[in-house]
Amino acid sequence: MGRMKTLDGQRMRDVISAEQMRALEGDAIASGRMSGKLLMEGAGLAVTQAILAKWPEFSGGEGSVVILAGPGNNGGDGYVIARLLRERGLSVEVFSMGDPKRLPPDALANFQQLGDVSRPLTEAPHALGRADLVIDALFGIGLTRGLSDDVRDVFGTMGPSARKVAVDVPSGWDADGAVVLGKAAFPADLVVTFHAPKPAHAEIARQGADVIVADIGL
Numbered sequence: 634m635g636r637m638k639t640l641d642g643q644r645m646r647d648v649i650s651a652e653q654m655r656a657l658e659g660d661a662i663a664s665g666r667m668s669g670k671l672l673m674e675g676a677g678l679a680v681t682q683a684i685l686a687k688w689p690e691f692s693g694g695e696g697s698v699v700i701l702a703g704p705g706n707n708g709g710d711g712y713v714i715a716r717l718l719r720e721r722g723l724s725v726e727v728f729s730m731g732d733p734k735r736l737p738p739d740a741l742a743n744f745q746q747l748g749d750v751s752r753p754l755t756e757a758p759h760a761l762g763r764a765d766l767v768i769d770a771l772f773g774i775g776l777t778r779g780l781s782d783d784v785r786d787v788f789g790t791m792g793p794s795a796r797k798v799a800v801d802v803p804s805g806w807d808a809d810g811a812v813v814l815g816k817a818a819f820p821a822d823l824v825v826t827f828h829a830p831k832p833a834h835a836e837i838a839r840q841g842a843d844v845i846v847a848d849i850g851l
């Protein structure tokens with residue numbers, strides 16, 4: 634049984650839907666209080682902090698990390714996390730699903746800031762087999778259908794000792810429906826979501842993952 638708790642011990646907000654989350658983000662941006670880029674930076678920092686809190690052994694810059702980045706803003710969070718973990722001395726390899734040049738603006742900016750060449754997901758298995766930490770930034774609240782078999786097969790190449798972290802929602806889960814669409818989902822040990830839990834998070838915790846709810850300033 635995994636635990637669901639807030640990153641900084643604050644009171645847990647009530648469950649909200651993906652739609653409500655998008656509305657909160659939209660309002661914060663429309664009001665000028667926040668920007669998409671700031672929200673993405675905050676999301677990436679929260680995941681980084683939650684990783685180092687759960688596995689302090691990564692704080693010393695030891696360890697190999699693989700990040701799987703998707704075609705949207707969940708992928709954007711992944712590029713922020715890649716930069717933040719590299720700044721902490723970890724060796725981070727990033728594999729992208731889709732063409733990064735077609736990323737939404739905030740995610741594209743973070744991909745470009747990394748300065749990496751884009752490496753497709755199909756090249757990930759070799760690195761995944763020896764990774765100490767794998768981060769699923771493929772899909773979050775924007776998942777609309779089940780994962781393809783080749784994505785499921787990539788998940789199967791992770792080594793037994795890899796710590797597995799999902800950004801916002803483990804890819805494959807419908808955040809609102811609290812079910813896995815299709816046949817596969819990323820087998821997360823730790824899930825870091827933002828602002829408030831979504832309907833899927835209680836079931837994800839019940840199935841064994843630790844779920845951290847992090848404030849991102851909304």
Ligand SMILES: NC(=O)C1=CN([C@@H]2O[C@H](COP(=O)(O)OP(=O)(O)OC[C@H]3O[C@@H](n4cnc5c(N)ncnc54)[C@H](O)[C@@H]3O)[C@@H](O)[C@H]2O)[C@H](O)CC1
Pocket residue numbers: 654655657658672673674676703704705706707708709710737771772773774775776777778779780781800801802827849
């Ligand atoms: N909303 C907020 O307050 C914040 C959101 N952040 C992060 O952004 C994602 C949501 O990003 P979005 O671009 O809307 O969707 P995803 O990245 O989850 O999905 C990308 C894209 O993928 C396509 N797609 C959906 N299902 C599939 C599939 N099975 N196979 C292939 N492609 C698929 C679809 O077109 C989607 O648009 C959220 O989870 C957060 O991580 C901010 O960074 C923080 C604030």
Ligand SMILES: [K+]
Pocket residue numbers: 707769770771772773799800801802803804
């Ligand atoms: K994810």
